[in-house]
Amino acid sequence: MSMPRLLAEGVLRRALTEPAPQGLGLVELGPAFVEAARRRLGRSLSIRQVDAGSCNACELEIHALSNAYYDLERFGLRFVASPRHADVLMVTGPVTSNMRQALERTWAATPAPKWVVAVGGCAIDGGLFAGGYACASGIADVLAVDVWIPGCPPSPTALLQGLLALLNADRRQPGA
Amino acid sequence: MTWAARTVDADGWRAAIELLAAGRRTLTSLWGADDGVRMALHGEGEAAILALPCPAGGYPSVGAHHAPAIRLERALADLYGLRPEGALDTRPWLDHGRWTVRHPLGDAEPSAGPTSYAFLAAEGESLHQIPVGPVHAGIIEPGHFRFTAAGETVVRLEERLGYLHRGLQGRMIGGDLAGAAKLAGRACGDSTVAYALAFALAAESALGAEPPARARWLRALMAELERLANHLGDIGAICNDAAFALLHAHSSVLREQVLRAADACFGHRLMMDCIVPGGVAADLSDEGAQTMRALTNTVRQRFELLVDLYDDTASLQDRMVGTGRVSPELAARFGAGGFVGRASGRAFDAREAFAYAPYEALDFEVPARQDGDVNARVWIRIEEVRQSLSLVEQILARLPEGPIRASVPAGSGENAALVEGFRGDVFVWLKLEAGQVAGVCLRDPSWFQWPLLEAAIEGNIVADFPLCNKSFNCAYAGVDL
Numbered sequence: 001m002s003m004p005r006l007l008a009e010g011v012l013r014r015a016l017t018e019p020a021p022q023g024l025g026l027v028e029l030g031p032a033f034v035e036a037a038r039r040r041l042g043r044s045l046s047i048r049q050v051d052a053g054s055c056n057a058c059e060l061e062i063h064a065l066s067n068a069y070y071d072l073e074r075f076g077l078r079f080v081a082s083p084r085h086a087d088v089l090m091v092t093g094p095v096t097s098n099m100r101q102a103l104e105r106t107w108a109a110t111p112a113p114k115w116v117v118a119v120g121g122c123a124i125d126g127g128l129f130a131g132g133y134a135c136a137s138g139i140a141d142v143l144a145v146d147v148w149i150p151g152c153p154p155s156p157t158a159l160l161q162g163l164l165a166l167l168n169a170d171r172r173q174p175g176a
Numbered sequence: 177m178t179w180a181a182r183t184v185d186a187d188g189w190r191a192a193i194e195l196l197a198a199g200r201r202t203l204t205s206l207w208g209a210d211d212g213v214r215m216a217l218h219g220e221g222e223a224a225i226l227a228l229p230c231p232a233g234g235y236p237s238v239g240a241h242h243a244p245a246i247r248l249e250r251a252l253a254d255l256y257g258l259r260p261e262g263a264l265d266t267r268p269w270l271d272h273g274r275w276t277v278r279h280p281l282g283d284a285e286p287s288a289g290p291t292s293y294a295f296l297a298a299e300g301e302s303l304h305q306i307p308v309g310p311v312h313a314g315i316i317e318p319g320h321f322r323f324t325a326a327g328e329t330v331v332r333l334e335e336r337l338g339y340l341h342r343g344l345q346g347r348m349i350g351g352d353l354a355g356a357a358k359l360a361g362r363a364c365g366d367s368t369v370a371y372a373l374a375f376a377l378a379a380e381s382a383l384g385a386e387p388p389a390r391a392r393w394l395r396a397l398m399a400e401l402e403r404l405a406n407h408l409g410d411i412g413a414i415c416n417d418a419a420f421a422l423l424h425a426h427s428s429v430l431r432e433q434v435l436r437a438a439d440a441c442f443g444h445r446l447m448m449d450c451i452v453p454g455g456v457a458a459d460l461s462d463e464g465a466q467t468m469r470a471l472t473n474t475v476r477q478r479f480e481l482l483v484d485l486y487d488d489t490a491s492l493q494d495r496m497v498g499t500g501r502v503s504p505e506l507a508a509r510f511g512a513g514g515f516v517g518r519a520s521g522r523a524f525d526a527r528e529a530f531a532y533a534p535y536e537a538l539d540f541e542v543p544a545r546q547d548g549d550v551n552a553r554v555w556i557r558i559e560e561v562r563q564s565l566s567l568v569e570q571i572l573a574r575l576p577e578g579p580i581r582a583s584v585p586a587g588s589g590e591n592a593a594l595v596e597g598f599r600g601d602v603f604v605w606l607k608l609e610a611g612q613v614a615g616v617c618l619r620d621p622s623w624f625q626w627p628l629l630e631a632a633i634e635g636n637i638v639a640d641f642p643l644c645n646k647s648f649n650c651a652y653a654g655v656d657l
Contacts, residue, residue, distance in 0.1 A: 002484040006426060016429060049315045053342050055653045057365025057446055059315050063409075064435070067428035081313035097274040098339045099318060102310045128359055133280045134343035153365065155445060 016068040044076035048086035053093025057153040083109040094126040095136040202511035206248040207617035208256035237263040256282035298324035317652035340656035364654030369402040370597030372451035374604035377593035379453040391455035406598040418495040455581030496551035500632040500644035513600025515556040520548035526596040550647040586611025620654030
């Protein structure tokens, strides 16, 4: 009979959800992004994640954003199943040669205005794989990047900082 | 068991193929080196690594007689250009024609560019194909699934992988041990501890180095934490794919608590780079041990509530029981490890079979079932969560004092290690020359699980594929490398 107990606890107990992280941490924002975001973004973003050569560690931490501690959706941020519904492509990995076309097609299928968030060390500069026979040296080799979230993998807190920077770009200076 | 290496001729190679085909040995891996092909196999109390020189660039196909070798041979042909003679399937596997070169680890030549890929045929009335991927609908690794269906029923599924090939093994070759160890920890993110452990054990046995006792015990602690975190995540995610979000929400909280405890104790949520050749990079403080004890108490208590919830929910059982069945014969033939093998009667566990320290001194059981469906794979995970909680507690109670890292000489040698990751047995073979990596093979357990997923979905409805797939939770990056 654990269903009634778990449901009752869910109502009666204090939520595990933690306050939003403050500041940008190690996150960097591109100037073009800040300008465009000021004009165009509202209080909600739909995100399409694309794994372009990650080891899956970044994906594990992106998944963690949906758990009760981080509760991504309270900020108006949500992951969507199709690039047609997305404002943002969140891309991991150095961009393997075998994934490059799929990434380009996903970007082409995303309606403007749209932004690119590069997640993790590999996505930023290719990481340990830069310059190999089978991959590019980061997302910027293929798409223009607007937000960089470093880490191997970035913690859910760092990911939240980066995503909140997207929403709050009109109230923050880059690097603040 | 330890790995015995020997060089064979073509007849010796064929004799090994016969043992595999007769079911007397399990294929562990098949890979290329600078001097030919290697095959690792074990069974009947022995484990061997066979080396077959291939001066003419060909070797007798293993896959022609033993299906689990087919994709390994195709990958080997792509990377080294070595031809399996008599092979039935000679399509490329990792090489999609988009690399700068062909045969990057053998005699490299410029790539001829992308070619079309012929999927296996399915013939009959009113069949239709559903192509899925490489970009999937969720936050998942990329791969292509080609379904052929009759109405809602899957007639054939064929997987095409390789999208995540980063050239990881090639990156290791020619580099030093420390750099290669970092790369090993990034073969497959959810199994970073298992890979780092297998790599460290292979390097230490190749060089005759001995890590301190405390390091061995801390490694086991990390390995069990990784198993706990992944199984907790999987159990919830499988239920979520049957639209039962309540269990997913609660098990995600437990997974997060494991990761936070790992971060507090070892400085990284996934414990990446915490295991290094020679020992471990982070020690467990007294405070850390307290954190671990509190963690096992909380998880143990909360988890049993979730097990009851899983077992008591009839609508969930309706989706799980009987779905995506794998026969014990198939699991045995493919040497499927982890929950995929154990749910179908193959009770192999490298912690038990290879008894690497400190597991020979710890009490644990290897659960096994015969039913082989999604439900069985969930229950194996449930039992393993309980076992891992017990193992963590045993390790904390008996953790020896002393140093955590020994120096590793920059020598030469080659050897292998097989360790039990959460998904199954991870194999690493390493050849070192004067401190540099001269050859390497990382073999993920999913090499022998992906083909069984194709068998499991046959005759099920398309809508049950996410459920089957999640119950397997095969690695993409670990296979593509």
